Amino acid sequence: MxxxxxxxxxxxxxxxxxxxxxxxxxxxxxxxxxxxxxxxxxxxxxxxxxxxxxxxxxxxxxxxxxxxxxxxxxxxxxxxxxxxxxxxxxxxxxxxxxxxxxxxxxxxxxxxxxxxxxxxxxxxxxxxxxxxFTTREPLTGGAPSEVEWAEVEAAVPGSQGVVAGRRAPAELVSELLRLTAAAELKRQDDADYLEEVEAWVERTESTGIPAQAVGLPDAEGRIPTRDFNQTPMGSAATGEAAFFEHEPSLLLLASQSDSPLEQFLGGYGMQRAMLEATTLGLGIGVLGQALEESDSRAAVNAAASEALGGDVVVHQILRLGHPASPLTHPxxxxxxxxxxxx
Ligand SMILES: Cc1cc2nc3c(=O)[nH]c(=O)nc-3n(C[C@H](O)[C@H](O)[C@H](O)COP(=O)(O)O)c2cc1C
Known part of the structure; x- marks a missing residue:
């Protein structure tokens, strides 16, 4: 007991x-x-x-x-x-x-x-x-090594559940970044979405995203992190930005269909991959925007299916990489x- x-x-x-x-x-x-x-x-x-x-x-x-x-x-x-x-x-x-x-x-x-x-x-x-922790900072200290990729992928129990960790090949990375940027751009015209995001920054003492964790946009526009800076003094207003890695590494949490069980396992696998990545000193970003709306999600799945072979349904996209210097834990x-x- x-x-x-x-x-x-x-x-x-x-x-x-x-x-x-x-x-x-x-x-x-x-x-x-x-x-x-x-x-x-x-x-x-x-x-x-x-x-x-x-x-x-x-x-x-x-x-x-x-x-x-x-x-x-x-x-x-x-x-x-x-x-x-x-x-x-x-x-x-x-x-x-x-x-x-x-x-x-x-x-x-x-x-x-x-x-x-x-x-x-x-x-x-x-x-x-x-x-x-989730980082929205540049990860310019190098991509995960082959051994690190293997360890992060192995942390997602694809055999027990149905969701596996899959490394995105370079051409898929470009396509996923393009689709994520398009989804993020569309969000910037969605008043309900913007209002909701603003409400979750500094929400309460015990929930929401604190201001020091929201990060800055990529100065070169390559990596479309979710823009949490919706306040009047946000980065769009101040023009502040940071230089991100040029060749981001993306891990997909993926399965073959999109049932609620697989959506649950997508989060389960994501958490385990994040923990393993943490043991390896990797920074972890989340790029979920393109998976939220059905057309954009279909485009992500089509691109992933073509690049990886078979029917691939993507449940989450993680950005992994070493930071140039230790990240402060926000x-x-x-x-x-x-x-x-x-
Ligand atoms: C299902 C899910 C989707 C998420 N999507 C995003 C996202 O699109 N962009 C982002 O920056 N963080 C995303 N996150 C990360 C959360 O914002 C983060 O986990 C939360 O603020 C707690 O912070 P921590 O991970 O540092 O503990 C997501 C997390 C989950 C579980």
């Missing part, structure tokens, strides 16, 4: 997961040795997430962290029952509202001791849970753990 204190400590660690606009749309219910993970859709961003994919991905990310934190804390095997299905539920999908009816995953500490290689690997990733806040336990 796991101690409640251990479970609460693991939940607290898990909340350092990535989430859309740092909404942290998760709640946890402790049921003996199990933890049910719920989506709290009352506050999720809607415009950026018309079909709930980012809400599901955020829950996938926190479940990945929770498994690692529990295994490292207890030394026991962890079993997860994912309760996200193959088809979306009836009802409002924006912000994942219709997914909030019941738990999306139940994570259980079993009474079987974890085997050493698995436990060691979980401990290694769990150790960097609080060190991982701490994004988290809700106190008591607020997220039901």
């Amino acid at each position: 796991a101690e409640r204190d251990q479970l609460v400590a693991a939940i607290e660690n898990a909340t350092y997961a990535s989430s859309i606009h740092n909404a942290q749309p998760w709640r946890f219910e402790i049921l003996g040795d199990s933890i049910a993970v719920h989506l709290a859709a009352d506050e999720t961003p809607r415009t950026v997430d018309p079909i709930g994919r980012w809400a599901l991905a955020s829950i996938g990310a926190v479940v990945a962290n929770l498994e690692l934190a529990l295994e490292a804390a207890t030394g026991q095997e962890i079993e997860t029952e994912v309760r996200v299905g193959g088809v979306p539920p009836e009802g409002e999908l924006a912000g994942g509202v219709a997914y909030a009816e019941r738990p999306l995953a139940v994570v259980t500490v079993t009474d079987v001791a974890a085997e050493t290689p698995h436990l060691t690997s979980a401990e290694r990733l769990a150790e960097v849970i609080r060190e991982r 701490r994004t806040p988290r809700r106190p753990v008591a607020e997220v336990i039901l």
Whole structure:
């Protein structure tokens, strides 16, 4: 039987997961040795997430962290029952509202001791849970090495789930950057989107993206990071910019179709890839804009399918690279753990 204190400590660690606009749309219910993970859709961003994919991905990310934190804390095997299905539920999908009816995953500490290689690997990733962060800074210290690529790809459990980590070849990188830039440009004319983004910068003491984490645009316009600088004094107004890497390296979280389960696993795989990248000293950016609107998403999938072969559905695009000098960790806040336990 796991101690409640251990479970609460693991939940607290898990909340350092990535989430859309740092909404942290998760709640946890402790049921003996199990933890049910719920989506709290009352506050999720809607415009950026018309079909709930980012809400599901955020829950996938926190479940990945929770498994690692529990295994490292207890030394026991962890079993997860994912309760996200193959088809979306009836009802409002924006912000994942219709997914909030019941738990999306139940994570259980079993009474079987974890085997050493698995436990060691979980401990290694769990150790960097609080060190991982999303960067919107230049990564000009070099691309990941072949060995680093292999390690990051291997951290995404493509064999258990269906979502794998795939490195984008150079011609696909150019096409993905072009599509992302087009999506970002379109957003700049979307008043609802701009209002929503502005509302998530410095949102509250414990949610949203703090001003020091929003980064600056690429002076040469190659890398279309999401523009969070929508305030009157934002970078568009001040003209501030930074010089980004010329040949960005992109990792795709990809599968063969676009079911809610795969959207969840996209976030799960993304979190694990980010943790592995953190152990390797890589900076990690997220370029999700082209996946939010259906035409642009279809264009991304067509380009990825042609470049990688077969039917490829992209669930997330990560930018990986070494920073020229150590990045300062722009701490994004988290809700106190008591607020997220039901
Ligand atoms: C599903 C999902 C989509 C995201 N999309 C973007 C994005 O398009 N651009 C970006 O800069 N960050 C993106 N992020 C990163 C979040 O903004 C970030 O995880 C959150 O602010 C918490 O900060 P941290 O990752 O540094 O802990 C995304 C995260 C998730 C889980």
